[in-house]
Amino acid sequence: MNIKKRIIKAILIILMGLTVLFAIQLVRGFIGSQIIKDENNFTGSDLGEGNKIEQKNKDELLFVFAGVDATGEKLGTRTDTLMLVLMNKENKTIDIISIPRDTRVDVDGNMDKINAAHSYGGMDDTIKTIRNFLSIDLDYYAEVSFQAVEDGVDALGGVDINVPDQIATAQNIEPGLHHFNGKQALDYCRFRKGYANADLGRISCQQDFVVQFIKNMTRPKNIIKIPGVISKVSSNMDSNISMTTILSFAWAFKNIDDAQINTQTIPGYPDMIDGISYYIPDNEATIDLRNKILYNYLLEE
Secondary structure, three states: OHHHHHHHHHHHHHHHHHHHHHHHHHHHHHHHHOEOOOOOOOOHHHHOOOOOOOOOOOOEEEEEEEEEOOOOOOOOOOEEEEEEEEEEOOOOEEEEEEOOOOEEEEEOOEEEEOOHHHHHHHHHHHHHHHHHHHOEOOOEEEEEEHHHHHHHHHHOOOEEEEEOHHHHHHHOOOOEEEEEOHHHHHHHHHOOOOOOOOHHHHHHHHHHHHHHHHHHHOOHHHHOOHHHHHHHHHHHEEEOOEHHHHHHHHHHOOOOOHHHEEEEEOOEEEEEEOOEEEEEEOHHHHHHHHHHHOHHHEOOO
């Protein structure tokens, strides 16, 4: 009788173990196969001849973060924000390179503002333009609308931003630490007037926000909320990065601090050409910045 009970108990334990294992594999399979809404749906060859959409290094992820009025709109909508983001698990660092929206580059064979690429061909054209501008192997993107930013901040309980004096003066708010909800954070990032250094002042605000949002999102208590947050903002977000990759990198950077996040802006200066205001990139300084940070992603020129 005791032997029979032990056999039954062993069988039950095995069955329970198999059930748990099956459940884990089912969840892994679901998350691994689930891609955040990817309405652009381009292939590697769409971005460059012989190109494949793949991580060059399993410990690194390079993608472009694009802020637009509304996602999924291929024509007529310009990008308001463009940032290259490089995450390195091994070094525990995140590099963010902002590309001013008025940067004068080649867009489909004509010199134009870089944010015009999206209005001509959506994220496909935007990525190809950045690849051509910096001669880098860029495959991944995260395209979010302003509503997604607002909803994402609210879903994580807001964001703390230390507003410097010069920004506070321009925006007519008190300097120092502020706890912003989604709408307040979006207004802070989108404010344009009153900066002595024009659009670079706005970029500085955006970089401050992104750094603090990343810090907030990578707190262990918030990492588990990421699938729910993404589900909430999914109608206002497009990306070709898998949920598995997002969660893997978020966990690798749990409790990240400011010192691990480096922000840069494409070097250059504002200028007027034929009555149109542009941001003219300093080619030599831009190449130096690219080679310093994106050396693993250089294309043959």
